[in-house]
Amino acid sequence: MNKIKGVIKKITSHQGISLVNIQILDTLFGTVLLDTPKSCNYLKIGKSITVAFKETEVVIALLNMGGISMTNQLKCKIKSIQNGKILSKIELTCKETILTSFITLNSSKRLNLKVNDNVMALIKANEISLIEED
Amino acid sequence: MIEIDIQKSFKNKNEQINFHFKTTIENNSINAIFGQSGSGKTTFLRLLSGLETPDIGYIKVNDKIWFDSKKKINLVPQKRDVGFVFQDYALFPNMSVIKNLRFAQQEKNENFLQELLEIVDLKELQNKFPNALSGGEKQRVALIRAVARRPKLFLLDEAFSALDYSMRQQLQDSIDKIHKSFKMTTLFISHDISEVYRLSSHIKIVKNGKIVKEGTPDILFDNSKISGKFKFSAKILKIKKADIVYIITLLIGNNLTKVVATKEEVNKLNTGDTILVATKAFNPIIII
Numbered sequence: 001m002n003k004i005k006g007v008i009k010k011i012t013s014h015q016g017i018s019l020v021n022i023q024i025l026d027t028l029f030g031t032v033l034l035d036t037p038k039s040c041n042y043l044k045i046g047k048s049i050t051v052a053f054k055e056t057e058v059v060i061a062l063l064n065m066g067g068i069s070m071t072n073q074l075k076c077k078i079k080s081i082q083n084g085k086i087l088s089k090i091e092l093t094c095k096e097t098i099l100t101s102f103i104t105l106n107s108s109k110r111l112n113l114k115v116n117d118n119v120m121a122l123i124k125a126n127e128i129s130l131i132e133e134d
Numbered sequence: 135m136i137e138i139d140i141q142k143s144f145k146n147k148n149e150q151i152n153f154h155f156k157t158t159i160e161n162n163s164i165n166a167i168f169g170q171s172g173s174g175k176t177t178f179l180r181l182l183s184g185l186e187t188p189d190i191g192y193i194k195v196n197d198k199i200w201f202d203s204k205k206k207i208n209l210v211p212q213k214r215d216v217g218f219v220f221q222d223y224a225l226f227p228n229m230s231v232i233k234n235l236r237f238a239q240q241e242k243n244e245n246f247l248q249e250l251l252e253i254v255d256l257k258e259l260q261n262k263f264p265n266a267l268s269g270g271e272k273q274r275v276a277l278i279r280a281v282a283r284r285p286k287l288f289l290l291d292e293a294f295s296a297l298d299y300s301m302r303q304q305l306q307d308s309i310d311k312i313h314k315s316f317k318m319t320t321l322f323i324s325h326d327i328s329e330v331y332r333l334s335s336h337i338k339i340v341k342n343g344k345i346v347k348e349g350t351p352d353i354l355f356d357n358s359k360i361s362g363k364f365k366f367s368a369k370i371l372k373i374k375k376a377d378i379v380y381i382i383t384l385l386i387g388n389n390l391t392k393v394v395a396t397k398e399e400v401n402k403l404n405t406g407d408t409i410l411v412a413t414k415a416f417n418p419i420i421i422i
Contacts (some may be wrong), residue, residue: 001399033361034415042359052360054413055396086376089396100396102379126416132359 001052002099003131008047011037018043020130022051025095030071031128042132048130057127058101060090061120062111072123074099077114083108092121135160136287136319140181140191140201152345155255159336161196162317164309166330166351169340175323178340179289182321183212183218195286217285217318219293223276225264250278253315254308266292269415270301274308282311288312290322294329303388306332327354327408331367332387355369362412368393370407373400384411 006024013019013036022029022042029051037043062076063066076092076099083089088108092099098120113119135161136155143152153174157167180186182193187208193201193277200209203373225234235247253256254274272383273386281288294302310333313320324330330337331351339347339354347353354367368384375381380396380400384391393411395403403409 001396031361032416034363035361058395082378086377087379089378107370126414129412129414130361 002055002058003050004097004099005048005050008043008045008049011043012046013037019125020129022049024051025074025097027074029122029128030125031130032126033130040100042130047132049098050133052131053123053127055089055100055102057123058099058103059091059122059124060092060101060103060107060111060113063093063118063120068122070122071125072128074123076116076119076121078113078119080109081113081115082110084133088113092119094121135196137192137194138182140188142177142181142186142188151343152365153178153181156346157182157338157345157348159319159321161319163336164313164320164334165322166334166337167321167323167340168325168327168330168337168354171325173340174297175340176291176345177343178320179218179291179323182287183216183289184209184214185218215283215286217280217283219276219280219288219290221292221295223293225272225275225279227264230261230263231256231267232382234264234275235260235279235282236336240278240283246284247278249284249315250281250312253311254278255304268301270297270304273297273301273305277305277308277312281316281318284316285318288320290319290320292323292325302329309333327351327367328369328387360410360412361414363415364418365406365410365412368411370403370409373403374404383418384409386411407419 004024006022006029007074008020008059009023009028011018016034016036018033018035018036020031026103035043040047074094076094079093081088081090083105086105087102088105090101090103090113101121139156141154155178167178169175181188188201190203199207200214201207202404224413229237251260256271256274259271294305297305334351337348337351337353338345366386368386370382371385372383373380380395380397382393382395384393
């Protein structure tokens with residue numbers, strides 16, 4: 001599980017669904033939840049929160065791509081690449097934060113990913129969970 | 135609501151043990167008492183039922199005082215309206231199932247007994263004697279015998295722990311059904327996280343004779359406050375490396391399932407551990 005600490009900046013709710021915006025490093029993340037400030041006591045502006053998402057949900061894109069719908073984009077540098085027969089484990093650094101992505105080996109080769117490349121890590125808004133940590 | 139603030143001290147070998155239980159229990163709730171052996175769980179239930187007497191404090195059940203050291207009130211167990219099930223149930227061997235149940239009722243109510251027999255699936259066996267029943271069946275008789283008087287408070291002291299997995303499941307079903315049907319305020323002691331999750335709406339964690347944490351069963355997990363709506367407690371059956379990831383085989387309720395994990399995650403896990411798996415409500419596809 002990838003975990004990054006952030007601060008809740010904005011909450012937009014409608015009929016039990018909320019879009020929560022969280023400041024992470026210098027990016028504003030968005031996550032869609034089936035909760036509202038009424039149903040969930042840690043949904044508060046200014047609250048520190050951990051965003052969590054699975055390694056297999058981190059998409060990697062080259063920097064020169066055109067527009068994309070994904071809300072959550074982090075500019076990263078590739079720290080390490082470990083290839084299996086099917087999957088490829090890409091470790092990324094974004095400032096001091098380390099993220100991990102599992103993509104297919106085919107994709108890793110197709111993009112010709114190498115250590116120290118600058119890439120974008122993309123995570124869909126509905127793949128992000130929030131964790132309140134003590 | 136049941137309001138409890140009781141203290142009891144005693145000497146165990148050379149060690150002085152001080153129990154102090156302070157908590158409230160909502161009417162009609164089903165509560166798990168969770169903790170290691172020796173933490174004081176059984177003593178807590180015995181103090182509630184009146185089998186043991188606190189040194190000081192009070193037990194107030196709605197507006198009725200069961201115990202108050204200042205007012206010198208101490209209701210005997212028979213007056214406390216408690217149903218208690220122990221691990222070693224003792225049915226009368228010379229009485230049939232139905233006679234065992236009738237014996238436990240002060241005010242006769244045959245309809246209620248038949249309803250209970252139906253709930254635990256023992257209607258057919260009501261004229262059998264205990265030695266003709268399996269362990270699980272006997273325990274179910276003990277269960278409904280304890281509620282035959284419609285107690286206000288239903289206490290279970292590890293009533294399941296001597297049973298194998300499928301019998302435990304049946305017994306859990308029975309407790310769940312009894313609770314849904316009659317809404318008796320229920321407290322059960324358990325070591326089993328999946329059992330706690332399955333049955334209880336509230337949990338009280340007991341440590342060194344004190345209730346150290348209480349809330350929903352989610353508090354059992356550090357990352358309990360995860361927003362994911364699709365979350366289950368799961369028991370790890372197997373951890374296997376596959377390519378550069380790991381596949382964990384899990385038991386969730388009765389179902390086998392698998393989840394992919396990283397090496398870093400697997401390093402912290404062992405077969406037999408209970409974990410929480412969570413994903414978001416957006417992800418599962420629905421197949422009809």
